[in-house]
Amino acid sequence: MSRPLTRPDALATELRNARRPRGLSIATLAVEAGVSPRLISEFEQGKRSNVSLETALRLLSLVGVSLRLSDAAGRAADPHRPALRTFGRHLRRGARGGTAGATR
Numbered sequence: 001m002s003r004p005l006t007r008p009d010a011l012a013t014e015l016r017n018a019r020r021p022r023g024l025s026i027a028t029l030a031v032e033a034g035v036s037p038r039l040i041s042e043f044e045q046g047k048r049s050n051v052s053l054e055t056a057l058r059l060l061s062l063v064g065v066s067l068r069l070s071d072a073a074g075r076a077a078d079p080h081r082p083a084l085r086t087f088g089r090h091l092r093r094g095a096r097g098g099t100a101g102a103t104r
Helices: 010-022 026-033 037-044 053-062 082-093
Strands: 002-005 066-070 099-103
Touching: 010 037, 010 053, 026 037, 026 053, 037 053, 053 066
Parallel strands: none
Antiparallel strands: 002 099, 066 099
């Protein structure tokens, strides 16, 4: 199932919604991802806005969620384009113009 992620907290919501049904604790996910449990907890609660896109993608991958990035015209975005380095920051601010679709 694929759907657009447009809300600032969309990545954190996807992470929480995929982690809980799997019975995966924050502590276990943190060990697997190589990050602190506090980072995951604060990210899921919307209290941490400085999580890098790389870290968010690693966490999502570990819970079985993948993302497909597209530009405003719906074309697949090149993940190596420098503009995508700031994607997470723009998504958190609720910027428009491009989308990410989550797939579980």
